[in-house]
Amino acid sequence: MTDLYRTQAPRVVRWTDSDGSGDDPGPREALVPMSRDQAAHYVALKWELTAACPQTTVTAVGFKAIPAETVRFALTKAQLGDEAFVQEETTWNGGPTAPSASPDAGERAYTMFVRVGGVLIIYGDFPSKAAAVAAGTKATAHARDVLLKAVGG
Template sequence: MLLPSGSGRPGTTGDFGSGMGPIKGEMGDDCPAEAKDIVAELYRVSAPRAVQYVPPHKAGVDPGDGPTEQLVSMPREQAARYMALRRDMTASCPQTTVTAVGHEPIAPQTVRFRLVKAELGDEAFIQESTTWDGDGDVAKARPTDGVRAYMAVVRLGGVVVIYGEFPTKEAALAAGTKAAAHTRTALLRTAAG
């Protein structure tokens, strides 16, 4: 159900989510108290997924640095809950400072999220993320700075398509539309037997 990659790198399968909460310093660890239950539930989501690497937008860039298309399979109710959790987390914790990846410390980076509803599949949104070097105070002082990236997140029944990172909202929407149409066709073909 993945789009052909054209990158020369094969898709992979594996797990989506660890089923465990964020480690100290990871994304979402510094969310306000009212968001802690949302963060914890979102981090507990665990499901099988397939990942496809897609060619990058710029010539001469390693294919592994291009966007990825992920298909995550879960029961329909769990997929709908996942989408709701993503929306709730963005509303209650729109900005987080990351100082670790797993147990490895990194230089602080602050990420601010915004979701824009999209008319795709059963439900969808485009996620805008803006990243700054430094802690949250730097980001608040310079709200127009930072690097922006866009990702399409589309639910088709119990399959969630996550496709990004793109340089513009329009590119993410176009890619999400293409991926969702391809996935829907494959789902309908499979259902028809």
């Protein structure tokens, strides 16, 4: 986990407008440029961390205590870019044995992670896996065109 958080790179982040109203920001899109090796290492670390710790309970943010909240993570490979996966986060109030911890309970959010060479495209906070993959496909196609133009391709 420490290695994952040490993987620092400048990010370009924007919130998309989900319904055109401007009141409720939609999914967050981030482009993270780094070396190809760093980007591949980041993706590998995300898989390792999810395998080692697929669920965590949080009872504090920094030094401030909060009511217990549990988050379960699952990753599913996708066929985009050089490497891609959808991260599913299921969150519920209480600890891992709380009544709300049943398999179908909790709030779900889906984030698409795509590596294109040394650029990570992170596009998230979707209500379904299908929506995350569709948005990730569109974002990847756009990012690929922009990257090719930047290098004169």
